[in-house]
Amino acid sequence: MAALDLAFFHVPIQRKERTSKEELTVDYTDTELRARYRFGREGILFLSDLVRDRLTRQTNRNHALSVEQQTMVTLRFLASGSFLQVIGDLYDTLGLDKSTVSRVVDSVLDALCEKRNEFIQWPTNLNQTKAEFYEFAGFPNILGAIDGTHIRIKRPHHDEPSFINRKGYPSLNVQAVCDAKGRFTNINANWPGCCHDSHVFRTSQVCAHMERNGNWENGILLGDSGYPCRSFSMTHFLNPNEQHHRRYNRCHAVTRSIIERTFGRWKRCFHILHSEIRMDPKKVTKIVMVCGILHNICIQLNEPDVADELVNEDVENGNNYNGQQDGRGIREHIADTYFNRH
Template identity: 30%
Template sequence: MRQQRRRSARRAERLRRWREDVYRRIRARKMQRAAMLLMAVAGFQEGQHRDRQIWVEHRESNWWEDTVLHPAYRKWNEDFRMSKACFEHICNQLNPVLRKQDTNWRKSIPVNKRVALTLYRLATNESYRSIGNLFNVARSTACVIFQETCEAIVSTLMRTYIRMPEGRTLEKTMRGFRRKTGFPMCGGAIDGSHIPIIGPNENHTDFLNRKNHHSVILQAVCDDKYRFIDINVGWPGRVHDARVFSNSRIRRVGDSGRLFPNIAENLYGVEIPPMIIGDPAYPLLSWLMKGFRDNGNLTAEKKMFNHILSKTRMVIEGCFGRLKGRWRCLLKRNDSDTEFVVTVITACCILHNICEIHKQRFNPEWLQGINEERRPRPENLDVHGQAGRFNPEQIRETLVQHFVRLFPDELQRFQ
């Protein structure tokens, strides 16, 4: 009996101590919550934004605010590939999409800083860590800003700055090509270019091009003033240009007869419709002209035609050179996700057109390290007419006759 009473007394004592401990913890938590509430109320009543010491890391350098925004800054064209006026024009167009709201904790990053960070990254291909130090933001923040701004450029400005010419614009383009080389009814030049990337984890062999490097293909059409009028981005580097073209929107629109307006120029009794010009990798169509296949037996007239067409088509190679010279991120392997690489390339093409339209100065030194190698590519023997009205072979023969009459002295060079 005595042992049972002792055990009962010990259990009662443990229970009492446990209850006291629980009550003590509850009181401590209540006091802690009350103290936090008082601190929050006191901070709110101050009505002042205090500098955050935990959430924002203090950075010593701020190249953007201390140097670039200074009135004496004169390197806009070198650092951002455009003048300050052109830069502000882009910021105004992107402002509705990129503008963020200030909060009680911090002020939002302004639109001009977001656009400048993106342009600097595209122009120099600097790492996010270096760019973060220059613009006084964290590396992760620089990455997010770059992605958001590239996506805003594509979604907001694509339809405004990259589109096929119509009406008077088309007439000016055709006059421009004719003034340069004498080629009539030329509305653009088409070609493809490889943009290097880091091979993806899945199906990486599909992106290996003929040089055994990973890349994606940029198929583009440009006008006489080095401006893109149509682009197709994203096909793996292993794919031939002819297949990219066959699956592109411009092929579907061209075959439907909606690529150019229903106009034609009569040359020696043959109607010559508006057309784009390409190299032997592309098919011969009523709206796509290419040279004769050189099997060693070409006549002097056909050789001269090939020479004039090739000289006219050089504008697309110059366009690719100016694109990569301005935005040098396209020269080195892009470390972004394969899908986002398409967005980056498209954004570069849009910004390139903005610079060309606003006549921004292009520094010839930017072309250093750019080698758009022209390689012989398999001949595409496809020949198609358009609804029976235009015969591509007849059009090409008529153009041969036209150049012989237009440049009789040049013909001697090819005999």
Template identity: 40%
Template sequence: MADLRGVLTDDEDILEVIDIVSHRRAQKKYQVRTNHFEKWNDEEFRQRFRLSKQAVNFVLEKITEEISHPTQRNQAISAEIMLLVTLRYLATGSFLQVVADFVGIHKSSACRIVYKVCRAIAGLHPTFIKMPVTDDEAQMISTRFYTIARFPRCIGAIDCTHIKISSPGGNQPEIFRNRKNFFSFNVQAICDADLKLQNIVCRWPGSSHDSFIFNNSNIRAKFERGEYRNYILIGDSGYGIRPFLITPLANPITAAENLFNESQIRTRNPIERCFGVWKRRFPILALGIRLKVEKVEAVVIATGVLHNIACMFNEEIPVVNPQEEAAIQFVNEVDDEIVRDSGLVVNNSVRYQLINDYFNRLQ
């Protein structure tokens, strides 16, 4: 019996050691994941995620298949949580750790999720960010612009805005430093009279000039090929005058020229308002995107898609705090040098035809 007890005691000692070691090993912890659709009322939800519950569900339906995990093993993060993590990040510009804690996931998971979801949403841009295709669409957009200040044939207001980023590092970080001395992407956008984005170009660093970005864009090539017929864009003096891109006169003299300038400036106003609304919906665009440079484009395009969806659902513009408002004003003050008219007759002919044949008769 004594020998058997000795053997039993040894086995128990071994089991005890195994039990101690297993308990000392770091156990995988699962944080509690809040159901934010139930926790917040409609207004509280919109303030935290910048979209209504209805709009979030609409987006979720579009991207669930692409972002969902193939199985639900190991408490896989649901598509709903993934989208809310991303929206919270875009709405606050916070560190990923803060966003992760807000929804109850690990920081590394939040990092992967934000980029994955932004890519999925950005992939919807052919549906939600597009120039008019048919004559009826172009005519409808032109009519909406005409109601602002009676400017004819306009189907888009164009401008560039700076999207703040963290220091990109690498071999050439200074090309991202803009005239305001912070790092950014200079993003070109075209919007309609209802502040919906129709075209976004997000691949040029902050030191790039507005006119350079336009000259190297597909939208310029499409207008030159006549794809938009006799319709035109309107822009500020940061662009050179073209037959399809009408800018204001530097020194208007006659009554018709002054009327043209006033109409052009008022009709161009939607793009400036669009930038303000866009950045108030997603303050990360002004506070700074803390991701690698190669991931910035997906984030910007994703916010553009979400902005248009918000417009589609008639979402109210969220209230921003003083810090966010100051950041938005700061990044919006980065202006390019004025580009003087080249004086080419072919470029000026359309503008002076508008002044002489149209605005001269409105007096």
């Protein structure tokens, strides 16, 4: 693993012959690094190694930016949400102007986007995924929680009305699915803000996949009222009159809240998602995707020590349902079977 180059921290670095993993002598602690870059020393090295092949400069110039420096400039941009010029000013000892920072950020974003299929993946162990969701409130057969969130952008030069959302500002409508641990299993950031959640879902690869493979036996998604109630996607009862309908709604809300908490954690970590991103929508799409990748890597590298805990994969999943294969029929079956206390 290559060493982390922190030469622009205004702190002395012990110079010595390069080795495969040289010691770092930097005043910043891991806590201080995370406050600025959202990753500690090992995390920054991990990310740098991911993109090293794409970012290594084939030059003998003394002032060429190292892969670590390029990675950290980009992380600082995503973590702070500051303008590119401000990011350049932070590293004035390196002589970074706005154009240089822009090129660095573009290169790192492109390199990380190429890794998206490694870090944003649909669940493969379906029984474990269902069991982990079941632990929240006893809702069976869940593969993911789905929701949309708006990322504010500057007013685009072309087709501006399409990007104005129902709250009156330009945005991208980002649809995401997460698992019970808050990891993104799918992100779709290709639609302008005027598009309704149901349209984004209906035209998405997730919907196509669930139509082919998803059902009550194989697993379903949980969504709010902005999504259709289908055989593979459950919404809540709008006007629950029965007690078991109300229990279903409470359980639905508790389980689905994981996607809302994931969005909150995601945006707190990468402040650029909170502010207006003053870039072309296509570049904003790339930024959103990279922030999703980094979010999952954050979880991967900082996961609590629960690896040895056994997951109950014997949770009853209702495979014997033989009723109508439509959303409302299956929803009624779930409410009556799991939440009707006779």
